Amino acid sequence: MNHDSDIPPGWSYNPASWSQRLPIIALAVVGFVIAAYLALYQIRVFPTVWEPFFGQGSIIVLNSEVSRLLPVSDGALGAFGYLADAIAGAVGGKRRWKTMPWMVILFGLFIGPLGGISVLLVILQPVLYDSWCTLCMVTALISVVMIGPAMDEVLASLQHVVRERRAGRSLWRAFWGLSEQSHGGQMLAARR
Amino acid sequence: MWPHLLCTAIGAWLMAAPDLLDYRDPARTNDHIVGPLLFTFACTAAFQSTRGLRFVDLMLGIWLLIAPLVFGYWGEPLINSLACGLGVVVLSLIRGPITVQLGGGWPALWRTEPAERA
Numbered sequence: 001m002n003h004d005s006d007i008p009p010g011w012s013y014n015p016a017s018w019s020q021r022l023p024i025i026a027l028a029v030v031g032f033v034i035a036a037y038l039a040l041y042q043i044r045v046f047p048t049v050w051e052p053f054f055g056q057g058s059i060i061v062l063n064s065e066v067s068r069l070l071p072v073s074d075g076a077l078g079a080f081g082y083l084a085d086a087i088a089g090a091v092g093g094k095r096r097w098k099t100m101p102w103m104v105i106l107f108g109l110f111i112g113p114l115g116g117i118s119v120l121l122v123i124l125q126p127v128l129y130d131s132w133c134t135l136c137m138v139t140a141l142i143s144v145v146m147i148g149p150a151m152d153e154v155l156a157s158l159q160h161v162v163r164e165r166r167a168g169r170s171l172w173r174a175f176w177g178l179s180e181q182s183h184g185g186q187m188l189a190a191r192r
Numbered sequence: 193m194w195p196h197l198l199c200t201a202i203g204a205w206l207m208a209a210p211d212l213l214d215y216r217d218p219a220r221t222n223d224h225i226v227g228p229l230l231f232t233f234a235c236t237a238a239f240q241s242t243r244g245l246r247f248v249d250l251m252l253g254i255w256l257l258i259a260p261l262v263f264g265y266w267g268e269p270l271i272n273s274l275a276c277g278l279g280v281v282v283l284s285l286i287r288g289p290i291t292v293q294l295g296g297g298w299p300a301l302w303r304t305e306p307a308e309r310a
Contacts (some may be wrong), residue, residue, distance in 0.1 A: 010296060012292045015241075
């Protein structure tokens with residue numbers, strides 16, 4: 001067993017290390033920039049939108065009824081989602097899988113549904129409008145690629161919370177990382 | 193990892209195939225729906241901690257094999273659906289190497305060890 005306390009018990013690496021998280025944060029930032037561009041087109045800050053492959057596709061998709069179902073456009077919602085991903089990915093140190101499980105789980109909740117909505121929108125483009133939007137698909141690709149690498153950290157946090165509960169300690173305190181703050185390293189060392 | 197990346201490529205192909213092979217509904221809509229779903233689950237299953245999602249790919253592969261029967265389409269979309277379905281079924285059954293340890297993985301969340309049950 002690895003005695004480095006940064007690494008979750010039974011793991012061969014730390015899923016909350018910066019080398020694991022930085023690529024996801026970088027992807028989220030790129031997604032944010034593209035989605036913000038699309039949102040700015042949707043409110044006509046930009047008069048046209050870049051579309052290299054599908055002719056009028058982006059214009060049809062970005063002005064469709066689906067894109068205006070909510071009070072904010074789907075582009076704006078996406079931009080907010082990627083920003084939330086980037087922030088939730090960046091907050092906390094490399095031990096956050098046990099010091100901030102709530103943040104890691106929130107991160108997973110941002111990544112998962114955002115990916116789901118992106119895929120739904122990609123399905124609706126051809127099915128409802130028989131059109132494709134290149135940049136929309138690029139952002140969807142980013143959402144999808146982020147899911148796999150983000151979920152290992154969520155798993156480590158869930159395992160930590162479950163382990164604390166099975167040891168008879170408060171699930172609530174473990175979820176908010178309070179047990180780690182109060183017990184500190186000594187308690188952990190004693191447990192080993 | 194590579195079997196799942198190949199499944200991802202099949203998902204992308206299914207998104208493009210209705211236009212490239214120029215076939216109509218119902219195969220068109222079916223592939224436009226299955227393609228992105230397959231792409232998403234296969235891409236996620238390529239990562240070791242979420243490798244279990246390959247079984248969703250397996251379901252989608254089986255669906256591609258039976259969809260032509262359910263909706264009754266023939267010719268190119270039938271051959272395409274069967275070829276893609278067969279490929280996805282075979283590829284999703286290959287787990288691929290797991291080179292990292294994940295503390296027991298997702299089953300550790302609901303599996304109770306005998307010592308802990310006491």
